[in-house]
Amino acid sequence: MRYLSTGHAVFKLCYHLVIITKYRKKILTKEMIEDIKELTSNILIKNSCNLLEINGEEDHVHILFETLPTTELTKLINCIKTVSSRILRKKYKINSLKRNKNVLWSPSYFIATCGEVKIEILKKYIENQGNAFTPPKQSLEGACT
Numbered sequence: 001m002r003y004l005s006t007g008h009a010v011f012k013l014c015y016h017l018v019i020i021t022k023y024r025k026k027i028l029t030k031e032m033i034e035d036i037k038e039l040t041s042n043i044l045i046k047n048s049c050n051l052l053e054i055n056g057e058e059d060h061v062h063i064l065f066e067t068l069p070t071t072e073l074t075k076l077i078n079c080i081k082t083v084s085s086r087i088l089r090k091k092y093k094i095n096s097l098k099r100n101k102n103v104l105w106s107p108s109y110f111i112a113t114c115g116e117v118k119i120e121i122l123k124k125y126i127e128n129q130g131n132a133f134t135p136p137k138q139s140l141e142g143a144c145t
Contacts, residue, residue, distance in 0.1 A: 009069055014052065014114040017063040019081055020106045026058035027104075032088055036061055039084045047076055064114065073111065081105045 003012050021027055028036075033056045041051045044065055053064040063080070067073070085104035088094060094104060115122075 004066065004068070006068065011069055012116060013067050013069060013071075014116075015065055015067065015073070016110075016112045016114050017065070017077060017080075018060055018110040019063070019077075020060040020108065021058075022103050022106050024059045024106075027094065028056060028058050028061070029092075032092060033061065035088060035091070036084050039087060040080055043076075043080050043083060047071065047079070049076070077109055077111070081109075 003010050005011070036056065037054045040054055040063055044051045048068050049071060050066040051063070052066060053062075055062055067076070081104075085102075089102060089104055
């Protein structure tokens with residue numbers, strides 16, 4: 001397990017982001033997904049983030065990345081979607097999907113944290129904090145997934 005650190009914090013913040021095309025239209029090609037990978041990687045680097053994995057299908061893209069505690073996720077996601085939409089629409093001449101709006105991505109997205117420690121083990125560990133007479137039911141040793 002690899003932790004990141006700044007002057008006053010040690011952390012591991014991983015996120016799983018899924019972005020979908022407007023109206024779930026199946027318009028993403030393998031070449032477009034490769035471009036999305038490069039664009040997303042560059043955006044994440046510029047925002048002091050680390051791309052762990054990215055891939056997608058015709059109507060959505062999964063992005064797994066690490067961030068700093070100071071990263072504003074909504075701004076980062078908006079940047080990924082805006083920049084990739086603008087460049088892909090121009091490069092691949094993607095027509096507006098509806099009502100003459102130049103949009104590639106749905107305004108919706110899915111994001112979840114990805115932890116190294118299983119939640120149930122962490123709950124039990126925290127429950128046993130401060131109990132000097134009873135050893136923890138289960139330590140965090142081996143809790144990483």
